[in-house]
Amino acid sequence: MFHSFFEQFFSFNSKSRTSHLISTVSRKLFITSHPKVWMFFTGLMLVVALFFCFRPELFRNVHESFPIREAHATSHVATSETASLIGAEIPEKTEEHSKLDELKQKQRVASWISKRYRIAGKASNLFVTTAYKTAFELGLDPHLILAVMAVESRFNPYAESSVGAQGLMQVMSKVHADKFEDHGGIQYALDPVVNIKVGSKILKDYVKQKGSIELALKSYVGAAAMSHDGGYGSRVLTEYRKLKAVASGSHSPSLVQAKSASKRSARQKKAIGPAPLAKQKKEETPIRDSAVLL
Structure with a gap:
């Protein structure tokens, strides 16, 4: 048996060697x-x-x-494009959100001004929109511009003072005639848009010169050389804080409610007639509170 196995093994090796x-x-x-x-x-x-x-x-x-290389390059390009789109979506959404938030702020502020100062809704929207746009161009807070308008003219675009101050921001057109040159001259001082732009530019210049809002407001009202401004700056900043609260949506319509409540209370007193002393004191309390708020 072993003999046959070795014969086959050697014959196989000899065949393989022969074929090689x-x-x-x-x-x-x-x-x-x-x-x-x-x-x-x-x-x-x-x-x-x-x-x-x-x-x-x-x-x-x-x-x-080659197909593999081409497929790899295509997938790489697709991945890059997808990444760029994903990266571009975030600022786009952020920008849209910012614009929507600004639009809501304008609507709140315009509605509040229209009700508080009893002016037409279209006029209020024009004033607010112009204030926001001008503030963005100059680097000011739009609510500060609106606060100056509120204190200076109560949003009356045709207001004029005895000393020559004109318009929404009561600009001294003769003193600042050079700032009206880009807007057609001082004959456009009562134009609401022009008046807001020029008045805001004057305010911005005072902020740069004085270094603070308080001193800038003091110069704006013409009290730079005086020891006090007669409370002008305090009134503007108070109105500014109210407008900021309204824009953020955190301001409750307590002012309007208090005003209407005081009017209802006065009408009730006239209709009912004299009341006992204790009742009169209770009824007078909301009127006094509303006067403080207003």
Whole structure:
């Protein structure tokens, strides 16, 4: 049995060696019998190698033209585009949110001014919109501009003082005639938009010169050389805080309610007639509170 196994094993090895020898000899015979073919292919490969050495960009183009490379590049581009879109969506949404929030602020402020100062809704919207736009251009708070208008003219665009102050912000047009040159001259001093722009520019210049809002307001009212401004700055800043609260939505309509409550109380007193002293004191309390609020 072992003898037969070894015979088969040696016969298999001799066959494998014989087949390997035949293949080697055939290759040698092919090369030796066809030297021109071998030289042609060798020379062709050398030419191709030298060509790609001198023109490497062609090799890159060929490499990138393979399906796997192309698919990888496409996925990379798609990923980059997706990333850029995702990154662009955040500021876009933020900008839209900011615009929507500003629009709501304008609506709240315009509605409150219209009711408090009894002016038309369209006029109030125009004043508020112009104040916001001008404040953005100059770097001021729009509610400060509106507060100055409230104290100076109570939002009457045709208001004029005995000393020559005109318009919503009571601008001394003759003193600041140079600031009206870009707006057609001082004959447009009563134009609401022009008056707001010029008055805001004057206020901004005072803020730069004086370094604070309080001193700027003192100069704006013409009390720069005086020891006090007669409470002008305090009134403007109080109105400013109210407008800021209204814009943020945190201000309750207590002023309007208190005013209407005082009027109802006065009408009731006239209709009912004299009341006992204790009752009169109780009824007078909301009127006194409303006067303080107003």
